[in-house]
Amino acid sequence: MPKCSICSNKIAELFLSKIKGTIVHKPGSSTQYPVCFECQKKFKTKEELLAKLN
Numbered sequence: 001m002p003k004c005s006i007c008s009n010k011i012a013e014l015f016l017s018k019i020k021g022t023i024v025h026k027p028g029s030s031t032q033y034p035v036c037f038e039c040q041k042k043f044k045t046k047e048e049l050l051a052k053l054n
């Protein structure tokens, strides 16, 4: 089960490997950062999400 890159909570998986949340990419990197639904709600823009990633 994937973990949120921001809060480390486990992310619920829906059908077909879709997660309840989103996946963000850093510019110029192919690394995927799963983000949970709650953090997605807290940080509305991709820029805010990226700023919270390590």
Ligand SMILES: [Zn+2]
Pocket (backbone or CB within 6 Å): 004, 005, 006, 007, 008, 009, 035, 036, 037, 038, 039, 040
């Ligand atoms: Zn989270």
